[in-house]
Amino acid sequence: MQALKTHITLNIKTLANELGLSIGTVSKALRNSHEISEGTKKRVLAKARELNYQVNPFASSLRKQKSKTIAVVIPEVANNFFALAINGIEDVALAKGYHVLIYLTHEDVKKEITISQLLQNGRVDGILMSLSAQTKSKSHLVALREKEIPLVFFDRVADEFDVPKIITDDFDISIKATEHLLKNGCRQIAYLSISNNISIENRRRSGYEEGLRRNNIDIDETLIINCEDEATSREKIKQLLHREKKVDGVFASVEKLAVMTYELCRENNIRIPTDLKIVGFSNLYTAALLNPSLTTVTQPAFEMGKQAATVLFKMIEKRGHHFLQENTVIPSKLIIRGSSIE
Amino acid sequence: MQALKTHITLNIKTLANELGLSIGTVSKALRNSHEISEGTKKRVLAKARELNYQVNPFASSLRKQKSKTIAVVIPEVANNFFALAINGIEDVALAKGYHVLIYLTHEDVKKEITISQLLQNGRVDGILMSLSAQTKSKSHLVALREKEIPLVFFDRVADEFDVPKIITDDFDISIKATEHLLKNGCRQIAYLSISNNISIENRRRSGYEEGLRRNNIDIDETLIINCEDEATSREKIKQLLHREKKVDGVFASVEKLAVMTYELCRENNIRIPTDLKIVGFSNLYTAALLNPSLTTVTQPAFEMGKQAATVLFKMIEKRGHHFLQENTVIPSKLIIRGSSIE
Numbered sequence: 001m002q003a004l005k006t007h008i009t010l011n012i013k014t015l016a017n018e019l020g021l022s023i024g025t026v027s028k029a030l031r032n033s034h035e036i037s038e039g040t041k042k043r044v045l046a047k048a049r050e051l052n053y054q055v056n057p058f059a060s061s062l063r064k065q066k067s068k069t070i071a072v073v074i075p076e077v078a079n080n081f082f083a084l085a086i087n088g089i090e091d092v093a094l095a096k097g098y099h100v101l102i103y104l105t106h107e108d109v110k111k112e113i114t115i116s117q118l119l120q121n122g123r124v125d126g127i128l129m130s131l132s133a134q135t136k137s138k139s140h141l142v143a144l145r146e147k148e149i150p151l152v153f154f155d156r157v158a159d160e161f162d163v164p165k166i167i168t169d170d171f172d173i174s175i176k177a178t179e180h181l182l183k184n185g186c187r188q189i190a191y192l193s194i195s196n197n198i199s200i201e202n203r204r205r206s207g208y209e210e211g212l213r214r215n216n217i218d219i220d221e222t223l224i225i226n227c228e229d230e231a232t233s234r235e236k237i238k239q240l241l242h243r244e245k246k247v248d249g250v251f252a253s254v255e256k257l258a259v260m261t262y263e264l265c266r267e268n269n270i271r272i273p274t275d276l277k278i279v280g281f282s283n284l285y286t287a288a289l290l291n292p293s294l295t296t297v298t299q300p301a302f303e304m305g306k307q308a309a310t311v312l313f314k315m316i317e318k319r320g321h322h323f324l325q326e327n328t329v330i331p332s333k334l335i336i337r338g339s340s341i342e
Numbered sequence: 343m344q345a346l347k348t349h350i351t352l353n354i355k356t357l358a359n360e361l362g363l364s365i366g367t368v369s370k371a372l373r374n375s376h377e378i379s380e381g382t383k384k385r386v387l388a389k390a391r392e393l394n395y396q397v398n399p400f401a402s403s404l405r406k407q408k409s410k411t412i413a414v415v416i417p418e419v420a421n422n423f424f425a426l427a428i429n430g431i432e433d434v435a436l437a438k439g440y441h442v443l444i445y446l447t448h449e450d451v452k453k454e455i456t457i458s459q460l461l462q463n464g465r466v467d468g469i470l471m472s473l474s475a476q477t478k479s480k481s482h483l484v485a486l487r488e489k490e491i492p493l494v495f496f497d498r499v500a501d502e503f504d505v506p507k508i509i510t511d512d513f514d515i516s517i518k519a520t521e522h523l524l525k526n527g528c529r530q531i532a533y534l535s536i537s538n539n540i541s542i543e544n545r546r547r548s549g550y551e552e553g554l555r556r557n558n559i560d561i562d563e564t565l566i567i568n569c570e571d572e573a574t575s576r577e578k579i580k581q582l583l584h585r586e587k588k589v590d591g592v593f594a595s596v597e598k599l600a601v602m603t604y605e606l607c608r609e610n611n612i613r614i615p616t617d618l619k620i621v622g623f624s625n626l627y628t629a630a631l632l633n634p635s636l637t638t639v640t641q642p643a644f645e646m647g648k649q650a651a652t653v654l655f656k657m658i659e660k661r662g663h664h665f666l667q668e669n670t671v672i673p674s675k676l677i678i679r680g681s682s683i684e
Contacts, residue, residue, distance in 0.1 A: 083420035102444035262631050289604050291633030
């Protein structure tokens with residue numbers, strides 16, 4: 001009993017108290033965060049070593065009654081990317097004898113906050129999360145980290161937040177997709193954007209802009225269409241397709257905007273690829289069967305889910321691992337089909 | 343405190359003891375199950391009334407500490423039907439201030455049993471379930487019912503099991519789909535089946551057979567292809583498409599088999615609809631954009647999810663409601679597109 005009591009005493013709070021620092025600062029220092037000065041990091045690590053913090057997984061010993069459950073918090077499920085990512089996650093969890101609970105935020109940050117609060121009470125051993133399009137403040141995530149609940153981001157991440165992240169090469173692949181459209185004769189390429197808020201979107205749009213820049217094409221802000229609001233996006237794309245200075249290429253940042261463009265082309269007798277070439281981020285399993293077949297940026301959804309779960313289980317099994325920064329970038333593929341070449 | 347104690351004493355176990363019957367029998371009698379004789383039902387109801395059982399929701403008073411959470415147990419999520427059904431469920435749950443946990447069985451009855459055991463301990467207030475293709479024995483569900491955890495089936499149901507069920511008109515719509523293929527000139531119509539085990543599959547195949555029968559076409563068992571095993575189904579369909587007595591129509595009982603048939607037709611230069619006409623059960627949102635567009639039996643997935651959740655919340659809020667049998671049939675639609683007409 002004495003040993004157990006010692007463990008309970010030596011949690012991160014005690015460590016922080018001993019150092020006269022906040023739990024957040026100590027947590028960041030232990031994770032080797034760039035936000036913390038080298039001096040402070042050294043001081044924290046020295047004290048942690050002195051108190052034997054890094055060897056004993058204290059929080060874990062407090063939480064021995066494992067739930068054998070992990071949570072997956074994602075924006076939606078009617079989306080092939082997330083459906084495939086879940087399969088990758090379940091693949092790993094199943095082998096570990098774990099259950100997977102799926103929580104949907106429906107892109108609503110209020111729901112994401114409520115779910116994060118629910119998950120603070122130890123009902124799961126770890127969390128995989130892909131942020132909602134609305135998420136700006138990260139205070140609900142800070143609370144999870146301070147409770148030392150293993151957390152891994154995948155796909156939609158908060159760049160500045162120190163937990164492992166599994167992402168794809170959104171920036172590079174977007175340059176490649178844009179240059180592919182340019183090589184096939186497009187000069188007026190529109191970019192259909194889903195949100196100004198999420199990490200992947202910023203990287204995709206930056207890649208599109210970089211692709212134009214490298215080919216000495218000016219960026220025309222009127223060709224970047226914000227389709228965050230579902231109610232108005234169809235009308236916005238329709239207007240885009242009918243504008244005087246003809247659009248000859250569309251790069252859709254998400255699958256549903258590529259599909260919407262197909263529908264509008266059909267309704268308005270715009271021929272793909274003759275009048276308009278289209279590339280879309282998509283994990284649609286019917287992409288090759290569309291009329292015409294759709295050129296896609298295909299994300300490694302299954303692999304990303306699998307890798308995210310693998311890193312999470314490392315954190316769950318060896319709590320010391322949460323000192324590590326494991327950022328993994330798994331490349332996407334540009335699969336060229338009928339919608340972008342003649 | 344005395345009142346509460348009385349409530350605790352008067353649970354279904356006490357009622358069963360008083361009657362000298364098993365809990366299962368009493369539970370079935372209270373639900374007006376056809377398995378229980380009229381005499382026993384009367385006796386149980388009389389005793390329940392005597393002890394005031396039907397007025398006081400005893401189990402509910404024992405379970406006042408609500409989790410504000412419901413579980414959705416489904417075979418898979420990379421399937422448009424379930425993705426849309428979840429959206430319908432969340433629509434209702436959100437309005438009630440409830441969280442939705444999604445559990446996947448991956449068509450594995452062992453996983454379904456483990457999940458059912460997990461859910462017996464009161465971690466959720468109610469369960470929506472669509473059975474795995476492997477589920478034969480229902481003993482894991484009996485345990486849930488005996489613990490009086492509200493349970494509603496949707497889509498894939500156990501016909502003989504007395505809980506509310508939300509289904510679609512699989513039999514009638516399958517007759518309609520088969521007759522549509524016949525009207526458009528098909529005489530050798532194959533049926534691609536996903537499992538011999540699940541309720542919906544039996545109704546769909548019976549509808550196909552009834553459609554043929556009504557038009558005086560003999561049922562040819564060699565045209566009914568069991569595609570339960572993913573590894574062999576592509577080869578089986580390929581052989582079907584190449585058999586000597588030419589197949590001129592395909593009725594796919596699930597979306598992925600329709601898509602597989604499209605892929606095989608493309609690889610083998612079989613023209614749709616000229617050489618082969620196809621109808622598939624599908625909630626694919628790109629069905630209209632395929633080459634050619636796919637004729638679908640479209641299930642009311644969103645509405646089924648919504649209705650299932652509505653019935654479940656009735657049961658959660660008024661426990662007396664579990665006496666009711668609420669079976670709802672929401673009709674599917676045959677949407678005729680390019681794959682079945684010339």
